[in-house]
Amino acid sequence: EADIYQTPRYLVIGTGKKITLECSQTMGHDKMYWYQQDPGMELHLIHYSYGVNSTEKGDLSSESTVSRIRTEHFPLTLESARPSHTSQYLCASREAAKNIQYFGAGTRLSVL
Amino acid sequence: GESVGLHLPTLSVQEGDNSIINCAYSNSASDYFIWYKQESGKGPQFIIDIRSNMDKRQGQRVTVLLNKTVKHLSLQIAATQPGDSAVYFCAENMAPGGYNKLIFGAGTRLAVHP
Numbered sequence: 033e034a035d036i037y038q039t040p041r042y043l044v045i046g047t048g049k050k051i052t053l054e055c056s057q058t059m060g061h062d063k064m065y066w067y068q069q070d071p072g073m074e075l076h077l078i079h080y081s082y083g084v085n086s087t088e089k090g091d092l093s094s095e096s097t098v099s100r101i102r103t104e105h106f107p108l109t110l111e112s113a114r115p116s117h118t119s120q121y122l123c124a125s126r127e128a129a130k131n132i133q134y135f136g137a138g139t140r141l142s143v144l
Numbered sequence: 145g146e147s148v149g150l151h152l153p154t155l156s157v158q159e160g161d162n163s164i165i166n167c168a169y170s171n172s173a174s175d176y177f178i179w180y181k182q183e184s185g186k187g188p189q190f191i192i193d194i195r196s197n198m199d200k201r202q203g204q205r206v207t208v209l210l211n212k213t214v215k216h217l218s219l220q221i222a223a224t225q226p227g228d229s230a231v232y233f234c235a236e237n238m239a240p241g242g243y244n245k246l247i248f249g250a251g252t253r254l255a256v257h258p
Contacts, residue, residue: 038187067248072231075188075248090245122187131176131237131244135187 035059038123038136045113046144053108053139055123063126064106065133068092068119075122081106113143156255163221165252167234170215176237178246179208179219183230191219191232221254229256 036057045051057064062083067075067090077090081100095117096110106125110117120140124133157163169177175196180188194201194208194217201208207220217234231253235246 072251072253074233074250077245080245124187126244131246132178132190132193133246134190135180137185137187 036123036125036134036136038139040139041137042140044142044144047114049113051110051113051141053121053123053141055106055108055136056104057125057134058104059125059127059134060103061125062103062128064100065124065126066090066096066098066106066108067122067124068094069122069138070119079108113141115143117141118143153250154253154255156257157224159224159226159256159258161224163224163228163254165219165221165232165254167217167219167249168215169217169234169236171236171238171247172212172215174236174238177208177210177217178235178237179206180233180235181230182233182251188233224254224256226256226258229254
């Protein structure tokens with residue numbers, strides 16, 4: 033079982049609000065990822081980081097932003113939430129020498 | 145473009161039977177493949193992996209087969225149990241520009257009936 037945590041698990045928020053989804057891992061992994069997943073669908077990479085002060089955009093365009101100030105922490109921010117942002121957001125981390133990504137439980141976001 | 149896809153969106157099996165979940169991939173340069181299990185309300189959980197220089201790998205009750213000739217990956221679950229009910233994703237590892245990333249397929253839902 034990987035030690036990667038996401039909060040909140042569920043979030044219902046109104047349009048225009050600023051939100052931050054938290055992701056923390058205690059394994060000391062350098063590489064971290066954010067995916068967006070609609071129910072029953074595949075995961076789409078929206079952001080990734082190879083270490084502190086490293087952030088890159090993923091394959092799926094997203095209006096969200098990320099930061100990586102500490103190795104263990106990789107928060108995702110939406111400055112102005114919209115209904116189109118309604119989805120599940122999954123955070124993952126990976127050991128340097130392995131290709132296995134370990135996932136958190138996800139944040140299910142609903143924007144009204 | 146490159147993609148990973150699954151042949152069957154839903155698979156129903158009887159408890160105790162063997163299950164086979166299939167996956168097609170199109171990127172011949174992928175060097176590593178992973179199967180994940182995702183239960184309702186949870187994040188994907190690693191099941192088993194296989195490198196492109198192998199054609200078979202076995203774990204506890206699970207076996208992954210890789211056929212590079214036809215770009216096909218399968219996950220076999222022996223003696224399927226109700227706890228195996230979940231959505232299963234295959235993922236291929238790509239390394240464009242030296243940066244590893246996983247490309248996920250659409251998933252297959254496995255429903256185990258008593």
